[in-house]
Amino acid sequence: NHYGKYSIKTVYLFKNKLKCGYCGMPISAECARTRNGTKLNYYKCRGIKKYRNGCIKETIRQEVLEEFLLDTIISELANPKTLDIIVKNLMDIQNNLAKQNSSLNILIEDKKKAEHSLKNILSAIEQGIINKTTNKRMQELEQQIEDLDRKILIERSKTKVLISEEEI
Helix, strand or coil: CHHHCCCCCCCCCCCCCCECCCCCCEEEEEEEECCCCCEEEEEEEHHHHHHCCCCCCCCEEHHHHHHHHHHHHHHHHHCHHHHHHHHHHHHHHHHHHHHCCHHHHHHHHHHHHHHHHHHHHHHHHHCCCCCHHHHHHHHHHHHHHHHHHHHHHHHHHHCCCCCCCCCC
16 A cells, blocks of 8 residues: 555654643654645644544744744753753763662672671681681671772673763
8 A cells, every 4th residue: 555654754852742831732744745746744633533532733844943942942052051951961960860870889898898798707707706617707708809800890891981071
């Protein structure tokens, strides 16, 4: 059926990203041909198209809407206040992601526990409690701390380099 083909020749920048200001339904992108064969690309409220909800939003040509929205976005991004807000939010996101590196945090906690256990064994040895078991456990903890140090270094190397505010 050549009438129902999906065409990817036209790129709609704001497809599935807009909502109707009248009824709140999504704005869909469409294509049509006139009687003389010229192709028209436009955006249309889905409330009118699919649900027939009586929305009064008219269809708008693709070129007109996209040019208006791009000009508005560019002018807003040129505003220093808007740029400061964006940079602040990006820095907050970056800092939260760095804090949420769960595998690194788990490794660091495990290392702290192993160091605490080793400290307890050393204090027992200082009090004169030494036998094969304490010696063996001390060596196991020292080996575990070395392994955890290696794993922590590997995880830290995996973390992304933080970007400064000036770079953003």
